[in-house]
Amino acid sequence: MEFLIQKQDTASRARVGEIVTDHGSFETPVFMPVGTAGAIKGVTPDEARDAGAEIILANTYHLYLRPGHELIRKLGGLHRFMNWSGPILTDSGGFQVYSLSKLRTISEEGVTFQSHIDGSTHFLSPEKAMEIQDALGSDIAMTLDECAPAEADHDYILKSVKLTEQWAQRCRAGKNNNKQALFGIVQGGTYPDLREMSAKGLVEMGFDGYAIGGLSVGEERATREQVIGVTREFLPDEKPVYLMGVGTPEDIVESVNLGVDMFDCVLPTRNARNGMLFTKQGRLVIKNAQYSDDSSPIENDCTCYTCSHYSRAYLRHLFLTKELLAYRLNTIHNLHYYAKLMTGIRTALREDRLADFSRDFYAQKIHNDEKEGAESLQTV
């Protein structure tokens, strides 16, 4: 994997770059749709690509439990298995063990957890995480980390950071797939000193990219941005920076300014299935009664498949009747919205008008979003 910086913004840490992998290249800042179990829920790979997806994320935890990584290896790897020919990034499973499994016992050796599917007991170590990701054959693998609970105190997180660092080292040592890039994950909760320690430790080891983990676990938006800013200070400019699990369009715009290159989030796909659609004017809840006889598309100037063929009234009907097509059409639109947002950001960066883009981005919002609206303009 290679990371080429094409243009550095003059007024912020934002930049446009290109990441080259064996399965093709893509420009950053980029948004990666989440394909947890080897599928972007509701759509085919072709539909995801048409909606603008260039790299997708899949999960070690889920694919290990079902159908099993060795099976996927046997069938030619994840790209072939799921018919996605573009780049794939795999999460290591640290977060899923934290958020999904009932029981989690962490030791220096690794983490013992119970499957959320059948309750069976499993053990995940850094070496195991690398073995699984090797079997999957992703283009970018992540180190196994411990995602500490948001309410954990300084002492706990200090230990967690040290453990995550040891695990990162072991992931690096245990990696024997040289076609696969490996990103280290910075932890440290909301403590600046721990974020610094974690970032410095990883940078010293040297990874192909660095991820900021442990966020979007319930913290305030201002806190999140502070942590991102602090962490970013200690990461090298010549490597891609990946903010894990974040977030809303607003989070992305702010984080790009802080120097983040890669994002993933379930929001566009999950919210699509829950009837929430993203538009330049803000969030649109398709089940709302006001759309029952609305013949206009979700967004007037949107060029996605959904907007060019279907009305809000029809989409509302599909959603209320739980037609499977609702999930698919809504997902296509939201993926397209996110892809378009990223294209807009990159274009603005190239033309040196990111601040204008940011201002317009907030100015266009006419409904919902009060809490993350105008006041955050000041921080841009």
Added chain:
RNA sequence: GUGAGUGUAGCUCAGCUGGCAGAGCACUGGGUUGUGGCCUCAGUGGUCGUGGGUUCAAGUCCCAUCACUCACC
């Protein structure tokens, strides 16, 4: 025609030996950040079939009546 049963929110039904009319679903509006097509919070909505009676107090007890269901003629 006779006997039995049932009538309570838009739907399906709880409401004990009388004590401020409830739930689920539906509907309306929120929430959802390294994914369980969920989940969650809040809200609108009822002359308790109708008319009498008993009682301080009736969805609840008594009488009449109407509608529906089942069984038997």
